[in-house]
Amino acid sequence: MPRRLPQRTCLGCQTVKPKREMIRIVRTPEGDLIVDDTGKKSGRGAYVCPNLDCLELLRKAKRLEKVLEVPPPPSLFEELRERILTTSDNRR
Numbered sequence: 542m543p544r545r546l547p548q549r550t551c552l553g554c555q556t557v558k559p560k561r562e563m564i565r566i567v568r569t570p571e572g573d574l575i576v577d578d579t580g581k582k583s584g585r586g587a588y589v590c591p592n593l594d595c596l597e598l599l600r601k602a603k604r605l606e607k608v609l610e611v612p613p614p615p616s617l618f619e620e621l622r623e624r625i626l627t628t629s630d631n632r633r
Contacts, residue, residue, distance in 0.1 A: 549588040552604045553595025563588040564624060566617070568609040574617050576624065585609055589621070591628045596621055 547560040565577040567584040577586065587608045589595050596618065599605055606612045 551590040551595055552587050552608060553589050553592070553598040556590070558590065560588070562591070564591055564621065566605065566609070566613075566621075568611050572611055574605075574609060574611055574613050576617070576620055591625045593622065593625055596625060 548557050549560045549563055550557050551563060560580065565580050566587045566589065567575055567577045567582050568586075569575060569582070569584045575582070585608075587605060589599055600618055
């Protein structure tokens with residue numbers, strides 16, 4: 542019997558997808574928000590699809606600050622945007 546893949550819900554579009562396909566954002570124990578490349582950093586995590594539309598929904602609805610209880614710095618959204626653009630360029 543094959544192992545089940547962990548599923549997570551995107552904060553932008555609210556769809557459930559495999560964890561590995563998504564970008565994890567972590568609130569560290571110190572209260573900082575960072576993008577977690579490994580998926581193993583300590584802290585409260587939230588997930589977003591690597592899609593600019595989902596990122597905009599996340600920003601407009603302020604879902605990240607509701608879930609992680611910390612207002613995200615503008616630089617976090619820029620970093621996410623760059624990662625999404627870089628990822629989508631590599632898929633073509």
